[in-house]
Amino acid sequence: MPDRRDRLGGMTGMPAAPAAPTERIDPTVAVPRPVRRQALLYAPPPATPAPYITLFEVEGFDVLVANSPESAAVLLANSSPTLIVALVPVLGDELRDLFRKHAPNSEVRAFPGFLPVLEDAVVRPHDAFEFAIRSIVATAGVLSAVRKTPRERTVRILQLTEKAAAALHFTSADAAAGRVIAALYDVPHALSNAGTTKTEQQNAETRRNERGVHRAMLTEFIAALAAPFPIVMTSPPGDPAQRTPTPVEVVEAAATYAIMVEARVEQPDLAMRKLALSGDVHPVAAEAVLSAAMKGHAANRGRILVVDSDAGARNLLALRLANEGYSTDVAADGRTALESIRRDPPALIISETVLPGMDGFSLLDTLRREGRHIPLVFLSARNDALSMNKGLLLGAADFLPKPINTEVLLVKLQKVMGEKFAAADASARLTLSDVTRGGQEETTVTYNQLAPGVSILSRFKLEKDLGEGGMGKVFKARDERLEEDVVLKVMKDSLTGDAKTLEHFKREIRLARKISHPAVVRIFDFFEVGSLKFVTMEFLQGTDLAHEIVRRGAFPTPVALRIGAEFFEGLAAAHDLNVVHRDVKPHNVYLLAGGHVKILDFGIAQGLDPQRPDHTMTQTVIGTPDYMSPEQLLGQKVDARTDIYSAGVMLYELLTGALPFEGKDSTERITARLDRAPDAPSKRAPRISHEVDGFILRLLARNRDERWPDARSAATELRNLIKTIR
The missing domain is CATH 1.10.510.10 (Transferase(Phosphotransferase) domain 1)
Known part of the structure; x- marks a missing residue:
């Protein structure tokens, strides 16, 4: 077939080759063979390379096969593959370093088996065509019958979604799901009698209810289309700021912004961030959409490297910095960050202290020993005095505990980089800081309200009541930031009301945290949230x-x-x-x-x-x-x-x-x-x-x-x- 879609090209982010025009060829003229791309397949035992070779050859690749790091090094030294596919569950540091050394310009992907490779190729062209036809017919029929929304809204939502998905480095499958949801997003609005231009003026409860109804209707409509690839319409539990948004959350953010522009809302970027802080819009999705909406904005305020193993936090900060006019690079571990700094030193580094491989303290110490005095700001889940002092004594420009108000962080970064404060920036910072404080107050719970299902600090979700004693209540909880089970021991109000008793208690907790022995349960931290005072401990x-x-x-x-x-x-x-x-x-x-x-x-x-x-x-x-x-x-x-x-x-x-x-x-x-x-x-x-x-x-x-x-x-x-x- 002349227009066969290059599925693997979608997987690797490469555009499909355009169809060659039909033309008469003189049989006496030798037609040169088109240049084929090379792919290296790293298939260590017991992986069987045969089915993968067949798939890649059909997609237009000449395949080189390596079954060990040594054979891969030899092949890479004598070839220039555009794609490297490793059949391993996790791409370790040693393998990653090998590929970077010998093929720095190649795209590297890791797959645990054959099915994920096929899934990442999105969908067969025939199925995609049939699905697109059904979607277009259904949408056109509804919107032509009930013309309640502007014609250009769907196009604007679709464009913002596509650009935001690219900014978030969505897989091809997620990007395709986002496009489908965006194309059909306005169907429930067309079927509803309610208006859609009160995004900022409505109260939070009304917005949440309307969003829930809209998503339920959209979910039913998409389910009836029998899409040939998965389209997930539910959001995973936990703090949204600590994870990458789902396609539907990106579409909802894009639609929110499109409606704001349509309604001529003043400062739509500020209004968008207010909604993100209040929980109406996924914060990472909001920044991705704002990035998509800023046409051709120049990144001329310096380059910042963001180092954090938490993908959600890393993406949110990098996108916000980019939207503020900084160019950004990201790294998930200390060693990768060090390599990036050595290749191209940034103007400033923002790093978590807890990192795989090389932690933030070691990264800073190595940079100072190498004579690289780049300002480094720690933004860390560790907020104890020992960690803070250690970071500052090593030469950090600042040490900020998570979670931090993003506006406070931006102000501090401007001061570290010696930038002046524009009046508009200062006003926006103060406005959004006030929203954050209000949001925190809304989430505060009292001792008597504690029960399974309650979330504290948007981090600890209570899962099971383990009992109550003379000291207070005990719960099994999920630390959604660190993704592990913990025990929360919450003090009774009667025991914490006296300042002397509370201070004595905190002093003893500090001592107890120093105990390190296999036969002693670990005490993680002490928290004060409104009237609540509680300790987090190891779950056994x-x-x-x-x-x-x-x-x-x-x-x-x-x-x-x-x-x-x-x-x-x-x-x-x-x-x-x-x-x-x-x-x-x-x-x-x-x-x-x-x-x-x-x-x-x-x-x-x-x-x-x-x-x-x-x-x-x-x-x-x-x-x-x-x-x-x-x-x-x-x-x-x-x-x-x-x-x-x-x-x-x-x-x-x-x-x-x-x-x-x-x-x-x-x-x-x-x-x-x-x-x-x-x-x-x-x-x-x-x-x-x-x-x-x-x-x-x-x-x-x-x-x-x-x-x-x-x-x-x-x-x-x-x-x-x-x-x-x-």
């Missing part, structure tokens, strides 16, 4: 020891002693930093699936001031009197040996299935603890040796001076005891 798969004791009763002696040894080793790591737990009990020890343990809640129980009269009362509310040491019960000063006593109670319970002191109620058990020593564990479980008896009874000595002096010596003794009973 398993169950607490209290549940296991109820389920299993007494543990076998070797297992109980091993758990005890791991526990004391983690406790020693905390005591080395002068951190005392004060609430050791089976509920605060997690048994993981592999049998290892994690100590929970360091820094939580000890956040209460021991000098407060209600300190012991609060511990009682938590439900721990049975594990308190005598000095805790008497309100005396606590130290590391207090934890050792409580650990002894817990280990006694692990070995025997019962507490060391019995009584009708907690008062009777407390009195017994203050008056006498406990019975030996072997009295309840005869299998327990006298050596283990002696170890446990020393842990439970009423006089703290008679207990084991520290957790590390207790752990060492437990390891020795384990050897004797094997």
